[in-house]
Amino acid sequence: MLEKRIPIAVGDAVAHVMKYAKHGEVERVPLTESYGRILGEDVVADHDVPHFDRSPYDGFAIRAEDTKKASQEHPAQFEVVGEIGAGSVFTEEVKAFQAVRIMTGAAIPTGCDAVVMLELTEGFQKDEKTYMKLKRPFQLGDNISFKGEDVKQHDVLVEKGTVINPGVAALLATFGYSTVAVARRPVIGIVTTGSELLEVHEPLEPGKIRNSNSYMIAAQIMRAGGTVRYYGQFADDFDTCYEMVKKTMEEVDILITTGGVSVGDYDYLPAIYEKLGAHVLFNKVAMRPGSVTTVAEVNGKLLFGLSGNPSACYVGFELFVRPIVQTFLHRKQPHMYRGDAILMKGFPKANPFTRFVRGKVEIVNGQLQAVPVGLDKSSAVSSLADANAFIVLPGGTRGFEEGMTVTVLLLEAEQGSEWPWKEPFQSYK
Amino acid sequence: MLEKRIPIAVGDAVAHVMKYAKHGEVERVPLTESYGRILGEDVVADHDVPHFDRSPYDGFAIRAEDTKKASQEHPAQFEVVGEIGAGSVFTEEVKAFQAVRIMTGAAIPTGCDAVVMLELTEGFQKDEKTYMKLKRPFQLGDNISFKGEDVKQHDVLVEKGTVINPGVAALLATFGYSTVAVARRPVIGIVTTGSELLEVHEPLEPGKIRNSNSYMIAAQIMRAGGTVRYYGQFADDFDTCYEMVKKTMEEVDILITTGGVSVGDYDYLPAIYEKLGAHVLFNKVAMRPGSVTTVAEVNGKLLFGLSGNPSACYVGFELFVRPIVQTFLHRKQPHMYRGDAILMKGFPKANPFTRFVRGKVEIVNGQLQAVPVGLDKSSAVSSLADANAFIVLPGGTRGFEEGMTVTVLLLEAEQGSEWPWKEPFQSYK
Known part of the structure; x- marks a missing residue:
């Protein structure tokens, strides 16, 4: 009368499921819509960063050698021959004891090889010219962010399969990715079965409970990175459920059913698997809750038969469905x-x-x-x-x-x- | 020539900002769109769970006293008088040495006080009646999930301010919340300044860099739970930026500007604050990076002047803007x-x-x-x-x-x- 099921170890069950894991396609989205998605391509530097020698401070660009003898008693004195705002460039060559007022982020002018911070200088006017003096020596390269010191052109900065967080978004913008390839989210169908289930908006009735599993799984799918397609809840009836599952399998990447997987008289999913010609990977796992979790495969698509019990359903999703979703998204640690x-x-x-x-x-x-x-x-x-x-x-x-x-x-x-x-x-x- | 700024401790700076933190309104959304939002109301049980005594297993509902003498040698024998699928109820009273076949989740029939799991029983037919026998005694209450043992009606199950995760979604469904009150996301404006900035799609030019801060902050806003309104990037020009900031302040809950906060000649945000009549909370923080972070307040709205430097901007957001966003969302640990x-x-x-x-x-x-x-x-x-x-x-x-x-x-x-x-x-x- 009763089918005898042989439990397998959780690790073995996961390994069986993972044999059918596959990577999904990638699609391009605007950078502004990419937050939280998974990179479908490596992020590659299209230029050095900085892509010119630049000043990290507000101050003066000078030639370091002109400061060699500068001291408290004998400040070195520079004629200020121009200024460079961020985004502009200084086109002349800077000569001995000349300085150029430079803003944060601006390019170091030709001839200069150090930057002195504004607060270490003292400005003054003489003969309608502007001067600046400073009281200590500087070394060649002081306060300069050199071309390529942060990133070299063609460097791979972030690998495919990484979540786009705010730091990755900044990199994508820096390197000109106004659109970005991301992993397509798998479409995951939910079919809930159980004659005892009421819709959320319905009042309670004797012997019945509201359907909570569908909403829980929908949220688990979103958390894992998938797209939810909810097909509704159905009474425990073989023909209805068979037709539903058959139709649904063609429209989704992954199908989840809840309920109907136990060995009770009303649990007809095993019969549905048989009629579908599905290959059942396992129908009993040595775990609690969720021992009746069943996973089957039809033409390479996975069909997860989770328990109708909320906790068992929750655990079954995270152990077996999550890594399949994450692999679809090209995650390396699914x-x-x-x-x-x-x-x-x-x-x-x-x-x-x-x-x-x-x-x-x-x-x-x-x-x-x-x-x-x-x-x-x-x-x-x-x-x-x-x-x-x-x-x-x-x-x-x-x-x-x-x-x-x-x-x-x-x-x-x-x-x-x-x-x-x-x-x-x-x-x- | 140079304004002298007095740095304050990070903790003090955060405390100053938090004086202006406020809770946002709540709005109702369908349960299916609530994942990841913050609860704007407590989740209250509208009924006991279970709301009837129910069976956690497939098996038989019986009267425990009838099993008192059951043993390997002398099994107790029961007439199976009916069956109850999940969602249906058994209307007759069960009498001595009668059993009812019961499915997982179904209501315990009147008269019964224990459930025997299917696998511990043996069925047989006699005189066209169905019988079942079992070989050990059961106690009153064995394998029954009692009314209210999980949740009592009127219990507060989840508090306002909690993130809606899959478990919370399940509770909302169980207790009939087809729509749910969630905290409105604050609208956060971004105004980026800097003559050195190129748009993401533009090719590089000498002395210029692409605008990465806007995209980074947009992602930080989304991570913190806000809605992004991006106003664009503007050259370092007082009039343009003043008009932009003034207009923007009326359209958003919070405004973030990047760039223009240092003490350099091109950094004119301090002048904008003055013309706006803003109250500057601080303009120097004893931290690296981000020491020039400035926060001001106009008519109770906060105006965050983050550094144009990406790392300083990033840190400034997380330290100062994040807790304001999270408080707006009613989070208790912002x-x-x-x-x-x-x-x-x-x-x-x-x-x-x-x-x-x-x-x-x-x-x-x-x-x-x-x-x-x-x-x-x-x-x-x-x-x-x-x-x-x-x-x-x-x-x-x-x-x-x-x-x-x-x-x-x-x-x-x-x-x-x-x-x-x-x-x-x-x-x-």
């Missing part, structure tokens, strides 16, 4: 950031399956601490709001004590991990 | 997240001013480590792309050694700090 943290509450009871406990990670005295949030019953939707990490408690025969170092996976970190699934998540016996 | 980290490179040279060094903070063995990135010359735009933190080196007479614990301010953390400016940033003598 998995959640993995770190170590001190466990602030014990979990004395052992569990054969690896647990992903919703937790809050905080930095205390430079050290990560992990505190479980809420009840951590798999039905406890309220704790998901507070969580910023999963506390990973490997399955086995022992419990976990307060003060132990445990693995945490961060939910909100921009930084990712390359392959966080070393032992003890790699195998399950 | 400043950058402050943590401690191990300094991975020494800064032997002392500096009287507090330095904000662009750095990369990483978690290594559960401990934060801070590595400076790039040259950290204030002109070095390339390092801004790699930075995810400022390493704070307080001003004074000593340098900083590798291995010391230093304060870091995180740039990409969603979490903030309430008031990170304790000593040594609070005072400057």
Whole structure:
């Protein structure tokens, strides 16, 4: 009567899914719309920075050798022969004991090889000419930002796959990228099943609950960098759901269904996979919550069957869907950031399956601490709001004590991990 | 000839600015467009969760007392009198040695007080009736999720000022928020000045550079949660800039100008402030980069005069503009997240001013480590792309050694700090 499912290790399950990970195309967007997107091309310098020797201060451009004998008692004296605002250039050659008033960012005039800051000089007028004096020697090159000292032409400054943050935006502008190639966001369909589900605007009825999974997953998709296509919620009916899934698979890059994956009589997704001719990668994972998570593949497209239970659904998304989305976006570290943290509450009871406990990670005295949030019953939707990490408690025969170092996976970190699934998540016996 | 400016401590400067911080209005948006916005109202439970006693598993609902004598040798035997799918209800009362087949999430029928998981039972047929037997006793309440055990009606689940993450989205859906009140994003104007500036699409010219600050600040505004209104770049001309600033101040919540704040001859923003009748909060801060950062106030609106130098501009934004934006959005911890980290490179040279060094903070063995990135010359735009933190080196007479614990301010953390400016940033003598 009941199908017997064989659980596989979380690490193995992720590895199976990642075999189908692929890079998406790139598309060009205006620089002004690129914030937060992922670079689809390397950012290359189209010129040296600075692209001319320039002054980092307001002051005077001079020849250093003219200051050799300058001192408190015997200041060196310069005739001010002109001035250069930022953006303009001084076309004459500067000669001995001549100075040019120069503004921050302006080009050093020919002949000059040092800049003296304005506050170290004293100006005066004589015979209708302007002079400046200074009281100490300067070295050749003092206070000059040299051509190419920051960046050399053709340097690769930021690699494809990097998030466009404000610093990257500044570089793109500096090097003339008025449009920029970014990774296309994958289109991710959501099909929610469950006869017990009400729409958000509907009043409650006996035995029913409002559909929260769709909105949660939609937000998870956006956080991971995808575009949401919501197909609606459907009653537990084989024909309706089969037609819906079949149609949807053609319109999206990735499809997520929620509900219908358990072994209960009403859980008909396995039959849908069969009729679709889908290749089921796995239908049981040695983890809690989310052990019934099922992933299948049809013509190279992934079909994620997440649990209808909110917490299990949430965990399933972050473990299996997120790295697929991030790889599509050309991210090099597509998995959640993995770190170590001190466990602030014990979990004395052992569990054969690896647990992903919703937790809050905080930095205390430079050290990560992990505190479980809420009840951590798999039905406890309220704790998901507070969580910023999963506390990973490997399955086995022992419990976990307060003060132990445990693995945490961060939910909100921009930084990712390359392959966080070393032992003890790699195998399950 | 030169105006003498008195530097004030970073902490004092931030405190001055924060006197003018205010909360913005709230607006309603559809739940589907609320991801990443800030809650403008508390999320309150409109019902208990579960709002009926329900089964967390597929199995059978029974009366626990009927299992008292069940054992391997003498299984208890139940007549299966019906079944309940998720979303439906069983209307009859269940009597002694009767069981109801129940699906995950379905309501416990009247009379039952425990659920037995499907895999612990064995079904059989007799006299055209369906039976089930089980081999161990169950306690009253076993495998039942009780009404209200997760959330009680009227509970405040998430407070105003919280970012809407996937977990919060799930709660909003569960409690019927098809629209949600969120904090309005402040409109922030950008006016860039500098005769040396070219537009991004223009080819380079001698003495000129492309305008990168506008794009950088636009991205910083988006990261902080504001809406960008870009007014363009203008040559260093008093009349043009005065008219621009005056007009702009009426159209935005906050105005940022870049360039024109130094003491050079072409830096005429001080004169603009005077003509506007602005109250200048400060025009010199004991920090590097960004010491010339100027903040003024006109009729309660803030006017941020950031340096034209990219790094100084970047730092000025994060220190002074970010907390104003975050307060407008009702965030309770509006400043950058402050943590401690191990300094991975020494800064032997002392500096009287507090330095904000662009750095990369990483978690290594559960401990934060801070590595400076790039040259950290204030002109070095390339390092801004790699930075995810400022390493704070307080001003004074000593340098900083590798291995010391230093304060870091995180740039990409969603979490903030309430008031990170304790000593040594609070005072400057």
